Amino acid sequence: MKIQEIENIEISLLLEAIYGRYGYDFRDYARATVERRSRLFAKNTGLKSISELIPRIMRDEMFFERLVKEFSITVTELFRDPSSYKELKLKVFPILKTYPFIKIWHAGCATGEEVYSLAILLKQEGLYDKATIYATDFNDEALEVAKNGIYSIDNMKQCTANYLAAGGTDALSDYYYAKHESVIFDKALRKNVMFANHNLTTDGIFGEMHLVMCKNVLIYFNKTLQNKVLNLFCDSLIHSGYLCLGSKESILFTDVENKFENIDKGERIFRKITGTANV
Amino acid sequence: MSDYSAIVMGMSAGGMEVLINIFLNLDKSFPLPVIIVQHLHPMHKSELPDILRRYTAMEVLEASEKCVVEPGKIYLAPADYHLLVERDATISLSNDEKVNYSRPSIDLLFESAAYVWGDKLIGILFTGANNDGAEGIKAIKKYGGLTIAENPDTAEYSAMPGSAVDTGCVDLIYSKEEIKLYLEKLSVDKL
Structure with a gap:
């Protein structure tokens, strides 16, 4: 052999x-x-x-x-893949504004940089106060980092460039203060964030969502698990709810291909077109 | 039947010049899939596939998640993702930490391909100003594959092929032109 x-x-x-x-x-x-x-x-x-x-x-x-x-994968950064945030802001936020409250599930949030990214944009659009963000990961250590919202200052130049490309309107530095070699995000950004341990491979649905964000997680799964998790997301979403994936991820050739329509050119934001949430 | 199932290639600084030359005389009948990591700036929206299409009649694709690699096609790693090969000859992308300051990393492509294709793999390392790919060349050699490095004396940037040669695991040291001819010979052998 x-x-x-x-x-x-x-x-x-x-x-x-x-x-x-x-x-x-x-x-x-x-x-x-x-x-x-x-x-x-x-x-x-x-x-x-x-x-x-x-x-x-x-x-x-x-x-x-x-x-x-x-x-467990913890590689992430603030406003990673900025064009997807821009698409969210332009195409999804205007619809979310029409709901009295909104629930967002950020699945596989790792150390949380992208949770703060989303929170900042929601704040700027006046959506934050009616939002609840469920930020989940199966790595408790990463979740601890996410809860603290303290990151290395090293990469901030790149992150600020990403933030501007994502369509951020005021200064990113309005949302954090720098101390020693760290940036510390404003506590108010996590007022409506619930951090929780959730394992996509073994845990189920826990709420009825308007938006599910899951970026660069599915690339680590095989087809079988991708389908299982995409079905979980689909079942968690309300009718016309949105699913946002990473820039190289797609629902094409998966079980849920016909349950969503694509709403952006980059083919990573999808709108559910069938049924209500199966919670 | 060819002795080989796939070719993996890595290149960095100066790699564009290689890419637009070596496939000029090849087309869709080329008997093997070719999977390539060319270091790109992460913020770069990759136009590489579009450019390369003008210089070859092989099919040129940006490697996508879970696609099955097929003969006659060139797969290019997307910017800011590692490209790995799975045992069922499909592509996996990964967002893991940079390796050798690079994402995509040549080492990761070469190592994963070595596990999949073993002695049926050809790995070719071209010009570059860092030392990504040297570990990958070692892995290909260890698993029985054929390793080729562009001659550091004639490569635009010698560091990368040079550090591969220094591992002692390179079977053939060829100039860019010789690699081009070698690929063309592989193509003819299959007919």
């Missing part, structure tokens, strides 16, 4: 072990990235193969916690 075939079996066994022992289900994640992270983790912990991870994972909860951290 070729070495890469053996390694493929090792990865499957590892994911099965994690699921059986801890209930975290990575079996339907896009394999290449999980494999890369497993290899890196094994190497960084001084182990020679992926299968050597398995006994450690089974007996050592702390070790598992470290692996989960490795597996």
Whole structure:
């Protein structure tokens, strides 16, 4: 048997072990990235193969916690993919304004930069006060960072450029203050934000949403899991609710292809055209 | 039947000049898929596929999520996403941290392709001013594939192919013109 075939079996066994022992289900994640992270983790912990991870994972909860951290994606930035925010502001916010209250689910929010991004734009459009934002992730450590809203100052120049490209109207610095090497976001931005642990692979619907944001999460899933999660989003949305995905994600060739219509040129904001929420 | 199933390529500074030359005489009958990481500025809306189409009769695509790679087609990594290959020969994109200060990273493409195609893979590393791709070349070699580097003496930027050569894992060191001829020979061998 070729070495890469053996390694493929090792990865499957590892994911099965994690699921059986801890209930975290990575079996339907896009394999290449999980494999890369497993290899890196094994190497960084001084182990020679992926299968050597398995006994450690089974007996050592702390070790598992470290692996989960490795597996969960926390790469994000303020106003990442600014044109999608601009489209939201131009095409979705005017409709949201017509509702007496709005519920937004930001699924897979990681360290929260994009939650603050959304909150700022909602404020500028006079929508924030009637909004509730549910910001969820399965990584508790990332959620803690999100709750604090303190980020490194290093990338602020790029983020400010993104913010302007996203159609932000006043100075971004109105929403944070800088201290040492950090920027600290205004507490008022999270007044209507509920941060909560939610795992898209295993947890269900928890509310009736007007907008679901989930950017650069689905790319980490295989087709099966993508369909499952897209159905979850579809069932969570009210009739005519909106779904906003990452710039390289699409509902084309998925289960929900016919349940949404595309409303922007970039094909990443979709409007639900069937049924009401199945909550 | 060819001995190979796919070609992966990486290039950085100076790569445009390579891209618009090496595929000039190839068309859709080319027997292998070609998957390419060319470093791009993240804010750049990629016009690379449109440009490359003018210089080849192969089909040129921006690699999209979950697409199946097919012979005769060139797949270019989108800006600001890593491109990885899955075992079912589909494309995965990832938003992971930069590797070698790069996203997309050549190492990630090469490594993932090595796991998928093993000794059926050809990896070619061209001009560039950093050292992305060297680890990838090592992985391709380790899994039995064929590794080619552009000759650092004639490459526009020598650092990237040079650091691959320094790993001792490069099978063939070719000039850009020789790589072009090699690809054309692969094409003819299949007929």
